[in-house]
Amino acid sequence: MSNPDMKLVVVGAAGRMGQTLIRTIHAMPGVTLSAAVERSGSAFIGRDAGEIAGLGPTGILVTDDPLRAFVEAEGVLDFTAPAASVEFSGLAAQARIVHVIGTTGCSPADEARFAAAARHARVVKSGNMSLGVNLLGVLVQQAARALPAAGWDLEILEMHHKHKVDAPSGTALLLGEAAARGRGIDLQTQSVRVRDGHTGPRPEGTIGFATLRGGSVIGEHSVILAGEGETVTLSHSATDRSIFARGAVTAALWARSQKPGYYSMLDVLGLTA
Numbered sequence: 001m002s003n004p005d006m007k008l009v010v011v012g013a014a015g016r017m018g019q020t021l022i023r024t025i026h027a028m029p030g031v032t033l034s035a036a037v038e039r040s041g042s043a044f045i046g047r048d049a050g051e052i053a054g055l056g057p058t059g060i061l062v063t064d065d066p067l068r069a070f071v072e073a074e075g076v077l078d079f080t081a082p083a084a085s086v087e088f089s090g091l092a093a094q095a096r097i098v099h100v101i102g103t104t105g106c107s108p109a110d111e112a113r114f115a116a117a118a119r120h121a122r123v124v125k126s127g128n129m130s131l132g133v134n135l136l137g138v139l140v141q142q143a144a145r146a147l148p149a150a151g152w153d154l155e156i157l158e159m160h161h162k163h164k165v166d167a168p169s170g171t172a173l174l175l176g177e178a179a180a181r182g183r184g185i186d187l188q189t190q191s192v193r194v195r196d197g198h199t200g201p202r203p204e205g206t207i208g209f210a211t212l213r214g215g216s217v218i219g220e221h222s223v224i225l226a227g228e229g230e231t232v233t234l235s236h237s238a239t240d241r242s243i244f245a246r247g248a249v250t251a252a253l254w255a256r257s258q259k260p261g262y263y264s265m266l267d268v269l270g271l272t273a
C-alpha cells in the first residue's frame, strides 16, 4: 500500500521561495500543503495561502503559530532567514518532523543549532536544492582535484537579484567547499572574499569569490579554473525558482523514511562519493 500524501508546512509563505513552494506542492504528487506560516505582524496573516501564491483559494490561511502547524505535519520547508530557521529547527525537533532548510547566510553558531536539532529531527540543509548545482559541485570537486593549485587559479563568480541580503551566495560557498575538498584544503582559511585597492599578486592555492547583484537574476554561478594559456569554466544558470522548490519537496519525501540526522542534497540525490 502506498503512503498517504506527506503533509508539509511552508514557512516564509509570502516570500519569493515561499510562494514558489506552495505552487510546487500543489503540482507535485505525494505531497499536500497542511499549513502556511509567516512572521508575526506580517500583512499576510489570515490570508489564503493559495491566493498569495497565485493558485486561487485553498482554504489554508496563513498563520503565525508555527508549533501548532508543525505538530499536525510531517515536514516543514524553510526558505526564510537565519534567526527564523534556528527557531524552526527547535520546533521541528520538538515535533520530530522533517526540516528542509534552504535558508542561506547562516553562521557557524546557527549550524551548531541545526546539528543539535538533527538529533531528533530529520534535517536536510543545502545552499542550493537544485539537481544541476549539486551535480556541478561534484564536477567542480573532480576538476579541482585534477587541475593542481600550482598553475590553476580557482575563482567563483556569482550574480543574483538586487534583493538578496547575503554574500557570497550559499551556492557559491557550496561550490567553494566542493573545490576545497577536491584540493584537500580548508575553505575558511584559503578563501579570498573581497579584493580592493593595492592587493598584491594573487596568493597561490586560494579560492577567490566575486559577487554581482542586480535586477531580477535568479542565480548565475561560474567556477573558473585559470591556467597558463587556458581557462576551464563550469557554470550553472537558474531561470526558474521551481528548481529549488522541487528539490526541497524531493528532499522532504526522501527524509520521510530516514533516521533523525543532518543530511545534504548530495545524500538525497545519491551523489555522495
Ligand code: NAD
Residues within 6 Å of the ligand: 011, 012, 013, 014, 015, 016, 017, 018, 037, 038, 039, 040, 042, 079, 080, 081, 083, 084, 101, 102, 103, 104, 105, 126, 127, 128, 129, 130, 170, 244
Ligand atoms: P524573501 O525575503 O522573499 O522571503 C523570506 C520570507 O520569510 C519573507 O516572506 C519573510 O517574511 C519570511 N520570514 C522571515 N522570518 C520569518 C519568521 N520568523 N517566521 C515566518 N516567516 C518568516 O526571500 P527568498 O528570496 O524567498 O529567499 C529566502 C531564503 O532562501 C534566502 O536565505 C535565500 O538565499 C534562500 N534561497 C535558497 C535556495 C536554495 O536552493 N537553498 C534557493 C533560493 C533562495
